[in-house]
Each structure stands twice: as C-alpha cells, then as structure tokens.
Amino acid sequence: MMDIRPYDPARDDLAEIVALVHRAFAEYRGVLKPESGALSETVESLAKRLEKNRLFLAEEVGKFRGAVFATRKGDAVYLDRLSVDPEARGRGIAKRLIEVVERHARETGAVRVTLGVRLALSQNISFFQRLGFVETGRQAHAGFYAPTSMDMEKRFIQ
Template sequence: MTGTRPYDPERDDLAEIVTLVHSAFAQYRGKLEPESGALTETVDSLRKRLEKNRLFLAEDDGRISGAVFATQKGDAVYLDRLAVDPEVRCRGIARRLIETVEAHARATGAARITLGVRLALQHNIDYFQRWGFVETGRQAHAGFDAPTSMDMEKWL
C-alpha cells in the first residue's frame, strides 16, 4: 500500500532521496539539452531546497518510492522534481504525489499549481494534461535560442 506524507528530517535520509531522484531521472541522461538538473542533486542541494520548499514522499511497503517538491510562489504552488522509483512505476504513485501537492496548495490558500516540463518529453506533457494542467508559456534554458520547456498550470 502506498501512502504519502511530508518529509520528516528526524526520520528520512536525504541520501536515500537523492538516490531515488537520480534513479527516476536516469532515463533522461544524454537525451535532454541541457541535461536535467535532477541528475546533479546532492544531499546538500536537497537540504538547501528544503529551506524554501516542502518535500512530500510516497511510501510503498515502508520504503520511499516517490518524492516531489512544492514551493509557494505568490498565489500558486510550484510542483518540482516529481520522481518515482522506476521499479514501482505505473502504480499510481505519481498521481498520489500530485494529489498531495494539490491538497497542500488548497490548505495554503493557493489558487493553482504550476510546473515546468521539457518539450522533448511529450509523454510527460501528455501525463500532466490528463490531470488538468494546461500550457501557459514556453521558456528557453540559458544559452538556448529556442524554447526547451513548457510552463503548465492547473487551477484549483
């Protein structure tokens, strides 16, 4: 049974979460320009993220199987670094993490959830569209002339 919960610094090991993020994003290594920043996360970088972000975890039979960051930005909560262990994908873990971020956003009074997704990852764009996210713009990473990512949002 999978459940979700907030990160607990007394209980959770950031090294385990870094390993999860690297494993979840490994399929994109060498396929994205620029490379995904998720592949360079470290215990220190996650600790720094936690200064301004909430981290929610999914558990599957007592082990961490997914993670997602949520950051309050004005009237929105930004969903970031959605990661699911490849060994347990297609079991609704990503959906539960998104629902957890939605519940968090509502509890904080946010009007919407926003996120960014790489244009090269059409399957991810399709996934978020199925959950009610719509495109709101496109961005180019530093050093690129053409857009490399899509901004999306879902009104609550």
C-alpha cells in the same frame, strides 16, 4: 501499502531521497539538452531546497518509491522534481503525489499549481494534460534560442 506523507527530518534519510531522484531521472541522461538538474542533486542541495520548499514522499514498506517538491510562489504552488522509482512506475504514484501537492496548495490558500516540463518529454506533457494542467508558456534554458520547456498550470475553481 503505499504511504504518501511529508518529509520528516527526524526519520527520512536525504541520501536515500537523492538516490531516488537520480534513479527516476536516469533515463533522461544524454536525452535532455541541457541535462536535467535533478541528476546533479546532492544531499546538500536537497537540504538547501528544504529550507524553502515542502517535500512529499511515497513510501512502501520502508522504501521510498516517489518524491515531489512543492514551493509557494505568489498565488501558486510550484511542483518540482516529481520523481517515481522506475521499479514502481505504472501504479499511480505520480498522480497521488500531485494530488497531495494540490491539496497542500489549497490548504495554504494558493489558487493554482504550476510546473515546468521539458518539450522533449511529450509523454510527460500528455500525463499532466490528462490531470487538468494547461500550457501557459514556453521557456528557453540559458544558452538556447528555441524553447526547451513548457510552463503549465492547474487552476482551482473558486
């Protein structure tokens, strides 16, 4: 049975979460320009992220299957580093993690969830669109002149 829950520093090993993030983003190594920052995450960088971010985990029989960060930014919660173990894909874990972030956003008074997705990842863009996210803009990473990522949001009905 899959358990979706907040990170608990008393029981959750950041090294295991880093390994999950690396497995989830490994397929993009050499594909994305610039390379995804997820591939350079460390225990120290995740610990720093946790100072200002919430982390939600998908756990199954003691093994992390998914993770996502949620950061309050103004009237929004920013969804970041959505990671699903390649061995567990196709089982709705990403959707469930996004739903948890949406619930967290509503509970904390946010009016929308925002995220960034690489333009090269058309399947990911389509996935977010199916969940109700719409494009709000495009950005170019440092050193690039053309856009490399898309900003998306999902607003809540007031």
